[in-house]
Amino acid sequence: MTATDLVARLEEKFGAKIKSKNLQAIDPFVVVEAVDLLDVCRFLKENADLGFDLLHDISGVDYLEPDPKKAPKAGFDPHVEVVYHLQSFKHLHRLVVKVILPRWKDDTPGQLPEVPSLTPLYGSADWHEREVYDLVGVYFPGHPNLTRILLSEDWVGHPLRKDYEFPLEYHGIRGR
Amino acid sequence: MATATHPTQDQTVIEFDVRTDEMLVNMGPQHPSTHGVLRLVLRTDGEIISEVTPHLGYLHRCAEKIGENVTPIQYIPYTDRMDYLAGMNMNLAYSLAVEKLCGMKLPEKAQVIRVIIGEMNRIASHLVGMGAYGLDLGTFSPFLYAFREREMILDLFEEVCGARLTYSYITIGGAHDDLPDGWADRCQKFLDYLKPRIDEYHALLTTNHIFVKRTAGIGILSKELALSHGCSGPMLRGSLNRKAGDIAWDLRKLEPYCGYENYTFKAVIPPFDDNYYEVPYRAPRGAIIGDCWHRFYVRMLEVIESIKLVEQALAKYRPLREEGDRLRAEYERKKDGLSPAERKQEEEKLNTAFKTRLGHRIEPPRHLSPGEAYLETECPRGAMGFYVVGAPGKQPVPLRVRAKSSSFLNLSVTNAICSGCLIADVPAIVGSIDIVMGEIDR
Numbered sequence: 116m117t118a119t120d121l122v123a124r125l126e127e128k129f130g131a132k133i134k135s136k137n138l139q140a141i142d143p144f145v146v147v148e149a150v151d152l153l154d155v156c157r158f159l160k161e162n163a164d165l166g167f168d169l170l171h172d173i174s175g176v177d178y179l180e181p182d183p184k185k186a187p188k189a190g191f192d193p194h195v196e197v198v199y200h201l202q203s204f205k206h207l208h209r210l211v212v213k214v215i216l217p218r219w220k221d222d223t224p225g226q227l228p229e230v231p232s233l234t235p236l237y238g239s240a241d242w243h244e245r246e247v248y249d250l251v252g253v254y255f256p257g258h259p260n261l262t263r264i265l266l267s268e269d270w271v272g273h274p275l276r277k278d279y280e281f282p283l284e285y286h287g288i289r290g291r
Numbered sequence: 292m293a294t295a296t297h298p299t300q301d302q303t304v305i306e307f308d309v310r311t312d313e314m315l316v317n318m319g320p321q322h323p324s325t326h327g328v329l330r331l332v333l334r335t336d337g338e339i340i341s342e343v344t345p346h347l348g349y350l351h352r353c354a355e356k357i358g359e360n361v362t363p364i365q366y367i368p369y370t371d372r373m374d375y376l377a378g379m380n381m382n383l384a385y386s387l388a389v390e391k392l393c394g395m396k397l398p399e400k401a402q403v404i405r406v407i408i409g410e411m412n413r414i415a416s417h418l419v420g421m422g423a424y425g426l427d428l429g430t431f432s433p434f435l436y437a438f439r440e441r442e443m444i445l446d447l448f449e450e451v452c453g454a455r456l457t458y459s460y461i462t463i464g465g466a467h468d469d470l471p472d473g474w475a476d477r478c479q480k481f482l483d484y485l486k487p488r489i490d491e492y493h494a495l496l497t498t499n500h501i502f503v504k505r506t507a508g509i510g511i512l513s514k515e516l517a518l519s520h521g522c523s524g525p526m527l528r529g530s531l532n533r534k535a536g537d538i539a540w541d542l543r544k545l546e547p548y549c550g551y552e553n554y555t556f557k558a559v560i561p562p563f564d565d566n567y568y569e570v571p572y573r574a575p576r577g578a579i580i581g582d583c584w585h586r587f588y589v590r591m592l593e594v595i596e597s598i599k600l601v602e603q604a605l606a607k608y609r610p611l612r613e614e615g616d617r618l619r620a621e622y623e624r625k626k627d628g629l630s631p632a633e634r635k636q637e638e639e640k641l642n643t644a645f646k647t648r649l650g651h652r653i654e655p656p657r658h659l660s661p662g663e664a665y666l667e668t669e670c671p672r673g674a675m676g677f678y679v680v681g682a683p684g685k686q687p688v689p690l691r692v693r694a695k696s697s698s699f700l701n702l703s704v705t706n707a708i709c710s711g712c713l714i715a716d717v718p719a720i721v722g723s724i725d726i727v728m729g730e731i732d733r
Contacts, residue, residue, distance in 0.1 A: 198678070239700050
């Protein structure tokens with residue numbers, strides 16, 4: 116099925132819940148709200164024609180220009196995207212699903228934005244969500260064991276945030 | 292004096308019947324059979340494993356953060372250090388993702404060079420996988436045999452790019468240099484040397500009674516579990532069944548890149564009970580699709596398929612190289628007798644020929660295109676994906692580089708397939724996943 120057909124099927128089922136789409140992009144994608152993500156992915160996985168049973172990747176992208184002088188020209192508003200790369204084992208077609216979030220929940224710095232966990236649907240979501248939580252700082256309610264995976268448990272901050280400040284010291288080890 | 296023993300007096304049966312206190316056993320990060328710095332915490336009940344918790348991150352080097360601060364060409368050496376046993380394939384994966392983002396089209400010769408080098412590296416990587424797997428299971432000699440051949444591949448790579456482990460040879464827009472003079476012949480000579488050696492490996496491991504006992508029927512990964520956890524590469528293919536109509540899940544076949552659609556080769560998936568792969572060895576008794584033996588054997592057969600691919604690619608490379616050399620020599624010979632206008636025209640013609648067909652590299656654009664591209668390639672350990680986001684406007688560095696590691700997902704099934712097995716089987720199962728921690732921790 117081509118990306119146009121896939122998105123048409125999604126729009127037919129979910130209507131206005133599909134916030135936006137881009138079929139001209141190199142990898143066509145749809146954008147959904149965080150609250151609808153689980154429903155959309157369940158439909159994508161369980162519908163026989165769509166059959167998206169492979170979740171290849173979850174990546175978090177922090178859109179922020181840390182330099183305030185360059186920020187007006189950056190070409191995007193500050194936000195965080197969680198990007199899901201899906202594929203069907205049977206039909207081979209691919210689709211990208213995105214969730215666009217504020218950088219901080221309720222605009223309170225330190226409060227991580229939330230996306231429901233996809234662990235009930237995909238086993239691969241388990242470690243990938245832990246990694247996104249660890250490095251990008253997105254909270255996944257519903258995850259059975261949301262702990263840091265690559266960094267140590269007492270690490271402060273989420274390094275792939277653009278405004279991350281590198282620590283000067285860690286347990287007596289000098290940072291620079 | 293053998294007498295029949297009652298089941299309760301049989302030690303092994305007691306082991307399975309009586310629950311004892313649970314114990315936590317730490318394995319790694321310095322344990323030799325965990326392939327680098329992987330730490331496994333085993334929850335055991337006697338000899339039986341009830342839970343395995345992998346702890347990662349001992350080799351985390353902030354590869355994704357570095358990617359946001361350097362240009363794609365500067366990032367190539369960092370990709371080498373992810374999967375350090377298959378540096379060429381990692382260079383290729385990142386280059387292809389950036390080329391997809393920038394919409395570049397490569398000359399034919401660059402693609403052929405990429406296939407030759409990528410498949411040679413796959414052979415080297417699978418040889419290490421095989422040798423190290425033997426080490427895990429307590430046999431030392433296959434390791435030495437495998438490294439004997441791998442050294443020769445590394446010598447060939449050293450001629451090509453000067454490095455033996457971290458190559459940075461394949462780069463954005465093609466390959467860093469053309470292959471040296473006479474390299475194709477030396478490569479062919481090596482393949483002729485390697486082909487009869489494969490039987491030695493089969494004699495050492497595949498048909499070895501102890502090896503079969505340690506691997507057949509151990510660590511069975513079902514197709515459903517493999518798909519749910521996003522396993523890829525030999526790990527997934529070892530769980531598929533050709534006769535049940537499963538697709539041979541090999542990205543070189545399904546989503547060809549670098550012109551793989553023009554080569555004849557087979558994607559290797561079980562069962563191995565007929566002559567489909569033209570090798571004399573059959574699955575031993577007790578081997579079940581999805582077990583450690585099948586994963587190991589998929590790798591062994593992929594070496595044979597890779598040899599076929601390299602031979603075909605060498606046959607494509609030679610005429611392209613000759614034509615390029617001939618055109619360049621012709622131009623050099625007659626350029627002094629030409630008027631400046633004619634000379635410019637001839638030069639243009641030559642450049643066009645090299646940019647479209649005969650060159651080994653084209654110049655990448657100075658700035659990344661805005662937008663995002665995700666591309667997966669078939670690396671020796673599975674589908675390695677790179678997700679590159681180009682920032683709006685003209686930026687030389689990407690906004691985000693994401694490396695989706697195949698070993699990372701392959702390792703995430705450890706708990707599921709180790710539960711219920713014996714402690715002694717853990718090295719056999721973890722070894723059969725063939726992980727490289729550099730790729731998992733990035």
